Amino acid sequence: MPDVAQINQFGANYLPGYLGIRFTRVDAGEVHAELPVRQELMAPNGYLHAGSVVTLADSCAGHGCLASLPEGATGFTTVELKSNHLGTAREGTITCIAKAVHLGRTTQVWDATVTHRDTGKTVALFRCTQMILYGR
Template identity: 70%
Template structure:
């Protein structure tokens, strides 16, 4: 855990990341690591891990990475596109996410994330998102 990580975990309290139980173990400009325990509230009605739970973990990891890379004069960001390929699922255990930047620009960032099952090492999803960096009008 680095110096930024506790403040990012605190950001999620009372919001969707906190509600789902996302925990981030590393947040830096070059890599974000997070995890999610597979529990009843993360499941779909069919009994498998809900795709939305997986996307929330990956999108939040990428978003926290974007924040760690915002230019000094930026006021925030918004996700403008995301894509996920779901290659597996989980019934129990913990899923892990590693997000890394593919492009860090002044107006956009592109992040890739891989979500895996901790116990089996099986890839659950591949994820890519593009964020637009926001600036306040002068």
């Protein structure tokens, strides 16, 4: 499994890197990341865009899935995701912890909690299901 620095470098030229997501821990079954809040991540109403929050959570779950693939699997694709937004942020940093709920041979289910680092308030609860892929 690649270390956190390699994972951050790998995603630097893709959406997670473009948004500024920084992974701080990646293990089989659990992933941590953070995202500094800035204007480019806001909706026109001045609050953090829901898509920014979902991207953070989905990226954590996706890297967790990659780190937890069963033997013989070649990848995955997200087949369902859901988010409940309970708060927002206008400044600071949001963090995410994603944890595996189900690590099967054909599917994985991940739960993620996004919080504001400084206040500890929950911003969103997220769940996604990934279909495990085999072969090319």
